[in-house]
Structures are given as structure tokens and as C-alpha cells.
Amino acid sequence: MNTTTAITPTVIEATSETTPAQRRRRPERRVRGMWREPFVAVSTLTVTIYALACVVPLWIIFSSSLTAERTLVRTGFSLWPTDFSLEAYQVLFSGSETLVNAYFSTLFITVVGTAGAVMATLGMAWVISRRTVMARRLMVVVYIPMVFSGGLVPLYILVTQVLQLRNTYWAVILPLLVSPFLVFVAMAFFRSIPESVLESARIDGANELRTFFAIVLPIAKPIVAVIALFYAVAYWNEWFFPLLFISDQELRPLQLLLQNMIGNLNAAQALQPTSGVQAPVYQLRMALTVVTIGPIILAYPFVQRFFVTGLTLGATKG
């Protein structure tokens, strides 16, 4: 991808949607009849099957979450909810505070984490994108954590003993706040902004800070979206730090709740409003999975192209 053309949002969006074949459409037309070309037929078939393999498991989870426990236990899974039942969702959404707490935890971690992460990342990226001596030094500071870490134990001691963050959302948000990789992705984008644009701002008397907020950020909207989305997904799916630092059941995010449920069927009982009744444990597990990935699946069609943009930018520059 051409760096210099990537500064306007429209160009970025266009690039992400132009597939290699679209650009080469004309020569391909000369080859008539795809079925005479065995490789084209095989490719079409293989890609179709693989694409199905990517969505069918998710569909099966969804369909199983709508299938009554008795059928689920007998058949193992359900491609279509023949024995339709909403029992699991009724249990999930009736009364029990476990799900509400988990959803709140995940939302808090995702929203606050992403906001902080985006600010820290963009600020750093802008500073190191300037071609100064200081920028080069700071770049090394960002680069070293990419290739070397002190290991899990010092971090564990830091979070639990020194900062005393155990059983707070900050124990999940802070250790993941800045991804060096995304700093470099943003840096690559900032570097693609022509110096002339920035120069005109300086001539108008804007200082570096003002240039950043008034000129650079508005141009950088697409990359801001990409970076925000990457962080949001990472925080939403994060379960390692919750596993390590959060033992208070009220603070458990969704992923940890789900993990607890796989390991321990009795955890499903915690989602029951009243005790004594047999919970539909397997169906409930499926329903909780649906609830956990739901927002990602729903948002996916709308945000997918941003990820592609970020990835191609990262791949060609990073």
C-alpha cells in the first residue's frame, strides 16, 4: 500500500475494500468458464468449506443454546433447535446478579481500558513519529518490551504486593494498557502524513500539541478506530489477568465466569435464581457463551474492514 496516499480516510477505506482480483479483473475475464480450470473450482470449493468451518461452530453454539437440555444431552449438539427451549436464557436473565455483575465488569474493563489505551498509544506514537533524536531514543524504550520481558512473577508481585491492585479492575486494565505493536502501527500512519500539512499548521503559529489535536487527530480518525477496536477486543476477551488477580466473584468478567463454568458444572447453579431446581447446565453454558461473544459477532460486520486496514498497515509497515 502506498504510504503517501493513505492520509485521507476515503483512500484508506477504498484500499481495504479493493481485493487483488478486482484490480486484475480485466485479464482474468479472458479465461472463460471457471469450471474448465480445475484449480479455480477446487479453490472455490475449499474456501467455501473453510468459510463454513469458521461460522458453523458458532452457529451450533447458538442453536444448542436454544435446544432443551434433554435433547442436548442425547444428541450432543444441535444444528437446528428442533426441541426449542428458552429455558437457559430465562435462567440467565431472571434475577441472578451473577450475569449482571459479569457484564458490568467486562464493560467497565473494556470501555475504561480502551479509552486509556488509545490515548496513551496515540500520544506515544505521535511523539516517536517525529524525526528527532528524542523520538529515536523513545522508540527504543517502546521496542525493548516487545522482545524482552521480566516474566510473570515480577509482574505478579508488582500488581499484588507493590501496587495492591488485587481484586480491582485496574489489575486487568493497567498491565495491558499499551501494546508496543499498536504504537508502531499508529506511528507508521503518522509518518505517512506529509510534512507540508504539518508545516502549514506551524506557520499558522500552532505549537506541537495544537498541531496534534487540531490537525493530526482529525486526519487519523481511521487509524484511531482501528486501534480502539484492537484494544476493545483484547480487553473484552481478556481472561488471563482476571484469572490471576480477581477472585472476588462480584468482580468476575464474562470470560472468567464462562471459564469457571467449564471447569465446574456447579458454577452453573450460581446463575440460578432459586436453588433446588436442576439447572439446564449444558444449555446454560451454551447460552452464556452466546451472551459472551454476542456483542463481538453483532459488531463484526460493521467494524471488520477497519481491522483489515489496520492489519495491512501493520503488515506492510511494521
Place this chain on the structure above:
Amino acid sequence: MRPDRSILVLALPALAFFAVFSYGPMVGAIVAFKDFNVVEGIFGSPWNGLENFRFFFESGNAGRVIRNTLILNALFIGGTITAGMAMAVMINEIRFRLLKRTAQSVIFLPYFISPIVISVMLQAFLSGFGGSGGVVNNMLGGLGISPVSWYTEPGAWPWILTIVKIWQLAGYTSIIYLAAMTAIPPDVYEAAVLDGASRWKIALRVTVPLIMPVTVILLILQVGRIFMGDFGTIYAIIGDNGTLFPTTDVIDTYVFRALRTSGNLGMTAAVGLFQSVVGFILIAATALIARRVSRKSGGF
């Protein structure tokens, strides 16, 4: 350019983050050489030399977790790069635009599914619900093969985990390849078509060689990290299922379990530091080799 220090304000949050959460633990890694106790803390605890490292290497676990880390990562790297490249080449051949676009967006989707959710799906497929056997065993039954108790079968897991990794990452990798393909000039293809080459020949002799630089870059990036386990996925799926440890216990899962159960923080830190140092050496070595290779071939 006129140096303007005010810009540093923007870097402060990230700098604070790196200082505390990246460089802090690097200093704290000295705990690997200490007989750690909570009361005296990292700096107050007495030194004990290489005792922690000796403890790990004599525990009998070292060989197993190091071997598993290397084998699994080699399988993951090989599997995802091959599958990602194959998928990109094949997507490139599809003529139906709608299918092409749909496939491109759909195969990227698994990248966003959390390891925990993958673990739930895997359990449903491999062992079913309440002993019903699961999809895979039902299919094996259809072929007349007796069902396998997957969760007690360590031999199968390197392959199962590789399939999971491919499912997660092949789409992601293929997008990188597809981006590289946009840079191939159309006249190269036109020439091949005029020469009467079949699509298979064109893919094999034109597309694949021209995207090789991407493969080299991906390999360099990942081979350097071959000593770092994939904790998120492996622990989410295997958990504390000891039956599967012989083939699936990697350095990261071992460190995590040791941290939670043994309470011997010094030894655990030693394992982590050992991993970081060897990992760093591998990254530096691959970077050096890569630089030499690229200089010889005129750079890419």
C-alpha cells in the same frame, strides 16, 4: 525541526506505563536469584545464586516443558503460515465476487473469538454433553471407528491444538498475504495468461513466489518467539487436566501453575527469566540472520 519539549506531555502516560509494567518487572526479575519471602520483598530477600534455576532443571519438568513449547510452536507456526498462504492463494482464484468478499470477512472472524469460547466449543465437539460423545465421535462412528476419549488421549493434542490455532489465525494470516498480492503488477499475470499457463501453474509459479517475502517476514517474526508459549489458548483448553500434560504442558502454563500452587516464587521467576533470556537470544539471532540474508539478496 525546532525541538519542542511540550510534545513530551503526550508520551507521558505511555512512558509511565512502560516504566512500571515493562521495565519494573525487568528489574524485579532479580527475584530469580533470591530466596524470596513476602515479608522482606524482592529487594530484602536473601540472595541464593543459581539455586532456583538448579531446582527447575533438576525437577524433571524442564525437559518436558521446553520440548513441548518448541514442538507446539513449530506446529503452530508451520500450520498457520501454510494454511494462511494457501487460503489467500485460493481466495485470489475465486470468480464470484460476492463469495470472495464474504469468505474474506468470514475467515477473519475466528481471530476475535476468545480462547475460553473456543474451549467451550471444543468440549462440545469432542466430548459432547453429559457423555453423549460429541460431533467428532459421532462422525467417527458413522465411519465405523470406535469413539475416542479425547480428553484422556495426550497423543492427539498437539494436532488438535494445531487445528485450533489454524482455525484462529489462518484467516488473519491470509489477509496479510492478500494485502501483499495487491502489490503484484497485473501485467505479470497477463503475460502468464498469454503464455497459456493454467491457473494452477500461475498460482504456483507467479503468485506464490511473489508473496514469499511475506512468508519470510512472518517466519522471522514468529520463529523468534518460538520459546514463548501460547498461554491463553493452551491453558483455556487444557486447564489442569494432568493427563494431557505430557504433550501440552508448555513453559507458560508450567510457570502459571507453579505460581498458583507451589508458592515457590523464586523458582517460578527463574523459569520465567530463563524463558525471557532464551527468547530474547532467539529473537536477536533471527533478526541478525534475517539482516544478513536480506543484505545478500539485495534487501526486501
